[in-house]
Amino acid sequence: MTQPTLPKTATFPSGAFQYRGGALHVEDVPLARIAASVGTPAYVYSTAELAANWHAYADAFADAPVDICYALKANSNLAVIRTLAGFGAGADVVSSGELERAMAAGIPASRCVFSGVGKSWSEMAFALKAGIHQINVESFPELEMLSAVAQELGVTAPIAIRVNPDVDAETHGKIATGRKEDKFGIDWAHAREAFARAKSLPGLNPVGVAVHIGSQLIKTSPFESAYRKLAGLVVQLREDGIDIRRIDVGGGLGVPYRPNDHLADHKAYAAVVRQTLGHLDCHITLEPGRSLVATAGLLLSTVNFVKEGLHRRFLVLDAAMNDLIRPSLYEAWHTILTVKEPDAGAGQVSMDVVGPVCESGDTFAKERQMPPVAAGDLVALMTAGAYGAVMASTYNSRPLVPEVLVQGSDWSVVRHRQGMAELLAMEAMPPWLDPSAG
């Protein structure tokens, strides 16, 4: 596939990423300036693109307002969360750590939904004490435990039950979550029984139903199938005497990772939500993650070497799978741009773009057509704002990289580069290996 030399505004709706004077900019800031100051690798995020992504949802749902609870798992940097909170976002969290982050960034627990298949007793207690808006329960044992926690605290837990609608989201197998063999949600056939049980438990107040069928959905039809089933369930539950007032429709739209990807847009998605669920007089919650932040971020990296093999030409970057694991884990495509604008008429050469980690899986792209690149050049792995920094590890003792937020001509380091001293300080010697211990 041919590498585009200019990012398309259709792919990045705010137009935040442009070549100006031969150099790739994020808004009004040249990436080379950020690299010179904070080094590479580094994640760089655009406020304008976050805003454009937010408004795409807000505008599409303007007629029938919904709660947009940003799924923090996509990017939980405090500055990113606060930016989205400023637009009006609530939060979808999946651990007490994420709930703490949401609150630290300025989203009160009363605007947070707590999702996830395996919450612990202490996480439930933390969320209830904080005054969580809703806990999405995914199993019968979780119902029992949550009721017990709530009773111990003398409160009633407002819950939705996440059901598994057995719908194929037609996405990568590792991020499809709504098929009957997936670990998520309560089996469709047990849904009514689960609500009956919830109603009978003293610590619970079942107020909603929830689904999430998967991530990176490229069309609306799987959403439509799931939401139609859900609407039928709401009617049945009301007949059963359970007053369902809230519907949580799960994660949001996929994003165009490749320049020619054509995906369902926000208006089409909003129409599906309205058509399938609009008649039920329920409060609707959306939990988009990727579609709010993916296009807003890139991973900036330096070319360490161009290695000419007998069979392949390798572009060896200073970024690796520990910084951005999506290509290794999901065979994901990320467009790779040179920060210096390629000369007009410059040809394209085929390269394998790899990192320094000692695994062949540490490959960002295979046989990618790229303009000529030399050691020391900067490149940008685009559409890395979601599931990038949050999935990083320190594998190969590579410290976590910095994150930078741009707004117009301002930019600021919103997470510093981890030092080796910080990493080493987390560990300790047992007394029998420590000669200085008494």
Ligand code: LLP
């Ligand atoms: N709600 C729930 C309950 C979820 O499990 C997820 C994502 C979301 C909302 C947000 O979905 P989104 O709007 O981002 O599609 N690491 C993978 C994606 C994992 C998604 C997990 N759940 C990737 O890099 O593709």
